[in-house]
Amino acid sequence: MVNRTNYLNKIKTNINNSLSDSTILIRAFDDMGNGFVNNYFVDGSTVLFRNSSEMINNNAKYSYGTHGTPTTSDLCTAISMLEHSNETIITCSGLMALTTSFLCILKPGDHALVVDSVYYPLKRFCKMLLTRFNIHIDFFNPRDEYNLKALFRTTTRLVHLESPCSNTFEILDIYAICRYIKQRSNKCIISMDNSWATPLIYKPITQGVDISICALTKYPTGCSDIVVGSISITKKLSSIFNTVKELIGITSNGYDCFSLLKNLKTTIVRLYFHHNSIIKICKYLRSSCHVAYVLSPLQPNSPDHRLWKRDYKLSNGIISFVLKGNSLENCRMFLDSLKIFGLGWSWGGYKSLATIADTKHRHFKTNTDPIIRLQIGFEDINDLINDLEKSFQSLNKTNKT
Numbered sequence: 001m002v003n004r005t006n007y008l009n010k011i012k013t014n015i016n017n018s019l020s021d022s023t024i025l026i027r028a029f030d031d032m033g034n035g036f037v038n039n040y041f042v043d044g045s046t047v048l049f050r051n052s053s054e055m056i057n058n059n060a061k062y063s064y065g066t067h068g069t070p071t072t073s074d075l076c077t078a079i080s081m082l083e084h085s086n087e088t089i090i091t092c093s094g095l096m097a098l099t100t101s102f103l104c105i106l107k108p109g110d111h112a113l114v115v116d117s118v119y120y121p122l123k124r125f126c127k128m129l130l131t132r133f134n135i136h137i138d139f140f141n142p143r144d145e146y147n148l149k150a151l152f153r154t155t156t157r158l159v160h161l162e163s164p165c166s167n168t169f170e171i172l173d174i175y176a177i178c179r180y181i182k183q184r185s186n187k188c189i190i191s192m193d194n195s196w197a198t199p200l201i202y203k204p205i206t207q208g209v210d211i212s213i214c215a216l217t218k219y220p221t222g223c224s225d226i227v228v229g230s231i232s233i234t235k236k237l238s239s240i241f242n243t244v245k246e247l248i249g250i251t252s253n254g255y256d257c258f259s260l261l262k263n264l265k266t267t268i269v270r271l272y273f274h275h276n277s278i279i280k281i282c283k284y285l286r287s288s289c290h291v292a293y294v295l296s297p298l299q300p301n302s303p304d305h306r307l308w309k310r311d312y313k314l315s316n317g318i319i320s321f322v323l324k325g326n327s328l329e330n331c332r333m334f335l336d337s338l339k340i341f342g343l344g345w346s347w348g349g350y351k352s353l354a355t356i357a358d359t360k361h362r363h364f365k366t367n368t369d370p371i372i373r374l375q376i377g378f379e380d381i382n383d384l385i386n387d388l389e390k391s392f393q394s395l396n397k398t399n400k401t
């Protein structure tokens, strides 16, 4: 078998590290041995050693399925190249990538700062599990940089960012926050949930973040058929993350990794399509008399527009809004009238989805509850707008009678 690591290094050095993401994904992950466009697939538990020396001295490239296979390590290499990280660990879900990172960094007595509009299941993990281990967590206001500064302690070991934030899409100035934290402490680690953008749109590690996490389940997968997460880290974290990975037994499914590596090659095309659709949906919602306000950094009057333009330029396919005459009852009636949008969790696939996003757990509000979140998929945009329009109108009719 051709050694893929050497092969990738050769590609990188030959072209002076100037290859763009799309070229790397397509050029580097074909089948070198047989000449097929897609790479071969390997999965398994047992690895056969060529002799006892390899077995006892532990110096074979692969030793057991849970430690990695050619297929899982190809996906790790691809994500690392996109994230500009030293290495990447694949986990069985995006949530597990987040919680594992917290477990790697924090110990009893430590303090962590987490953005208040964070992905809610992570907040639940902090409040219900980490507090049992005497780890203190504060949640800072994404709209107030002084709040983070005031809450920072000498015992703060982890600052966790998410940008744009879940459901309401507040954008943090990641570069400025990283610079500030590094001035205050050389012991504090910065992690970031990069699921909204994926490493194709934004590369947190190049901005000073130490741990970049992506729910690959979303746009990288693109078909709502796989649940996988990634943790990409800088060199200084390699030892602790690999130790914890082995101690816990974190492993990933070969079929999922194979499928993901294939889907990664088309992710940027899908993101461009989502971007163009979301511009149209944003325009429609802003001009609708049924909508009180829209939550999206794409709007020129959004407080996040400047940072979105500076750091992202592209959007994914999600947007939220608040109904005029907002109530849970009206939101439910609206959802129940939709014919093309499905009602379902998650995002990133080809199917358009609508959901009521719960923001009740937040200490700092930028919206009135409840909000409706849409994921715009690949159905015809005019059909989607008609579906929204009809649901708005049915709401009006019901409220009048």
Ligand SMILES: *Cc1c(COP(=O)(O)O)cnc(C)c1O
Residues within 6 Å of the ligand: 093, 094, 095, 096, 119, 162, 166, 193, 195, 196, 215, 216, 217, 218, 227, 228, 229, 346
């Ligand atoms: C969905 C999501 C996750 C979790 O991903 P799963 O693979 O579904 O566990 C993490 N962070 C954000 C921002 C998400 O939207």
